[in-house]
Amino acid sequence: MYNYNNQLTEYEDKKVRLPQWKKDDLYASREANRNRLKKNLPDKIRINDKHFIEQGSMAAQLIVQEKDSDYDIDDGVWFYAEDLINDDGTNMTALQTQKM
Numbered sequence: 001m002y003n004y005n006n007q008l009t010e011y012e013d014k015k016v017r018l019p020q021w022k023k024d025d026l027y028a029s030r031e032a033n034r035n036r037l038k039k040n041l042p043d044k045i046r047i048n049d050k051h052f053i054e055q056g057s058m059a060a061q062l063i064v065q066e067k068d069s070d071y072d073i074d075d076g077v078w079f080y081a082e083d084l085i086n087d088d089g090t091n092m093t094a095l096q097t098q099k100m
Contacts, residue, residue, distance in 0.1 A: 018063045026063065030054075030073045037077065042100065045083045052077050 018026075034052055041047060056074030057063045063071070084092040092100070 016064050018065055026071055030075055046080055
């Protein structure tokens with residue numbers, strides 16, 4: 001019987017698992033995206049760090065190496081419905097909210 005644990009672990013470390021420095025870069029990029037959003041929202045929109053929802057592989061801490069280093073930072077955000085009102089008193093559409 002052969003034990004291939006060392007070979008598999010070495011392969012996973014080199015080809016599958018994301019190194020900590022890359023994870024740190026992705027988390028820094030996510031934080032930069034969040035800050036950019038907060039900075040560019042209209043003043044009437046109330047938002048803080050609790051409004052962001054980590055999603056996907058980052059939330060599950062299962063980020064793996066991508067062949068072309070093309071990573072998707074899944075991050076959600078929620079808003080208060082009463083903040084999403086147009087000047088004419090109508091509710092903003094999803095598209096209007098996205099463009100905002």
